[in-house]
Amino acid sequence: MRVVVTTESRLIRTPDGSVWTSTTADHRFWRRYLSAFDQVRVVARVRDQREPPADRRRVDGEGVEVHAVPYYLGPWQYLRRRHLVRRAVGAAATADDAVILRVPSVLGTLLCAARVRQGLPFAVEVVGDPWDVFAKGVIRHPLRPLLRRRATGRLRRECRAAAAVSYVTESHLQARYPSAPGVPTVAVSSIDLPAEAFVARPRRFVRQVGVVPTIVAVGTLEQMYKGVDTLVLAVAQLAARGVRVRLVHLGEGQYRNRLHRLITEHGVADRVTLAGWVAPGTPLREQLDRADLFVMPSRTEGLPRALIEAMARALPAIGTRVGGIPELLPAADTVLPGDPSALATAIALMLDDPARMDAASARNLARARQFSRETLEPRRNGFYQMVRDAMSRPSSGADPSPPMLRADVPGPARIQT
Structure with missing residues (x-):
């Protein structure tokens, strides 16, 4: 089974088709999903560039491919390209794929809405808190209070609709964005230090x-x-x-x-x-x-x-x-x-x-x-296996409201890698 994973990381593609990152979310990071799946497809914004960045780290490789979404930076570029972005995200996963959304995420919300419309299950990895992202003093935007309410409400619905939920915190995010009753959950950080x-x-x-x-x-x-x-x-x-x-x-x-x-x-x-x-x-x-x-x-x-x-x-x-x-x-x-x-x-x-x-x-x-890697890796692998198992049966969560899942005006999302 292939797993499709969304990320807010912005990637670079060189003319030979290679995809690069300047973050720690490189090929090794994405290979962790292969503990339970046969292939990983990473859904991310991709910008074409003649040369890889100086601090380059390869993303694609054995078992890992990148599904490119049209590149945008900020809400206004997104608004100009939203139809292309939505089309690309909608084409990222098939009914046979497992889907894991790393949220909060504009791309994750778009793919979530597509899965809901199709009646297909998905899992989420909660890696940040939009309530804090849109707090006063963090960003300057005239619609900040509205964006804060919409983003937190959207993430709550995504967690309630998910077939399995992972949180990077031990209790903080769980309290604010709970899963539906009976849904398998785990507290495991994306971080594992060698x-x-x-x-x-x-x-x-x-x-x-x-x-x-x-x-x-x-x-x-x-x-x-x-x-x-x-x-x-x-x-x-x-x-x-x-x-x-x-x-x-x-x-x-x-x-x-x-x-x-x-x-x-x-x-x-x-x-x-x-x-x-x-x-x-x-x-x-x-x-x-x-x-x-x-x-x-x-x-x-x-x-x-x-x-x-x-x-x-x-x-x-x-x-x-x-x-x-x-x-x-x-x-x-x-x-x-x-x-x-x-x-x-x-x-x-x-x-x-x-x-x-x-x-x-x-x-x-x-x-x-x-x-440490030896402490967290077994727990994380167990979650991925739970996701694979959950993908074979209908999600037990409540359907989120599709209009509330739209990401018409995206804001920054914290991704912990």
């Missing part, structure tokens, strides 16, 4: 006179939902309080210039480095190993890979109380999103207490080990 992602032992921290602690943050600058602006303002407040820190941010995107202006305006250009994109694997781990504290000031998250990777390097961490972050960090190590003063205080208190840093290092490393 053995080399982990350090052997926790860190030990000692106060060193004259040494400036390094804070590291990781996240895209394509939108402001990672809260890097809040972290920059927190660094400025720390400077005003006489607390010396150095911030290194890893990530790239269209808001880089805006962030650079914020850094300059608040006089912390000598304290903040925008290091740009860093390749996954060894290059990223080397950056994490040079830091003293990891900070995730996000306004929205599913279950953040970057935080788990930092914890696997035994880094103490401060995060915000959104998405699955409170499932990873204790309450004392979290603050509300969008509050530079609270974030600055949390950072200062952590850095000023070596014993607390030691304890956080040990605790974070132990928690990260629960996301």
Whole structure:
């Protein structure tokens, strides 16, 4: 049986037909579905380009093919191409295919509506929360409140209609987007770290006179939902309080210039480095190993890979109380999103207490080990087998309302890979 999986990843296709990504969702990622299925078809936006990206990772290959959807970026391009997009998504799966929708997702919603119209079952993997994605301060859009209500209502209906549901969190997303009674569900992250992602032992921290602690943050600058602006303002407040820190941010995107202006305006250009994109694997781990504290000031998250990777390097961490972050960090190590003063205080208190840093290092490393490949792979494979089994019988969920499943004005979707 073939499985058709939707993703919001934007892919590159070169003239030889090869498909590439700059994310961790490469061929190895998609091959995981082959544990229960004979072939994987990835449904994604694809843009043609003469050369693969410099940070290229091959997507297609043995057992994995890509079903290209016309490329668009943002709601206005989507509106101009929506008929082509819908037609392409509708043609992605046949009645004989199993379908797994990685949601929230515009493409996932379109394929869900097609399956509902045909009376065919589907499964979902819930990897993000549109309630947080459309929260105030995350995106700027005049229809933001309406989009928030529509997106969350749509995801609830998709989960209620699914024949099987997987959640990347242990309880957060399950409470907000429950499945129908009796439907098989599982809590399993999309993240599974290889053995080399982990350090052997926790860190030990000692106060060193004259040494400036390094804070590291990781996240895209394509939108402001990672809260890097809040972290920059927190660094400025720390400077005003006489607390010396150095911030290194890893990530790239269209808001880089805006962030650079914020850094300059608040006089912390000598304290903040925008290091740009860093390749996954060894290059990223080397950056994490040079830091003293990891900070995730996000306004929205599913279950953040970057935080788990930092914890696997035994880094103490401060995060915000959104998405699955409170499932990873204790309450004392979290603050509300969008509050530079609270974030600055949390950072200062952590850095000023070596014993607390030691304890956080040990605790974070132990928690990260629960996301090792050997721990999660059997659970994830079990879900895929449940999906294969569920595809052979009608979905037990209630039909979502087709009009509410339309994605006329798409917004950003968090994909956790």
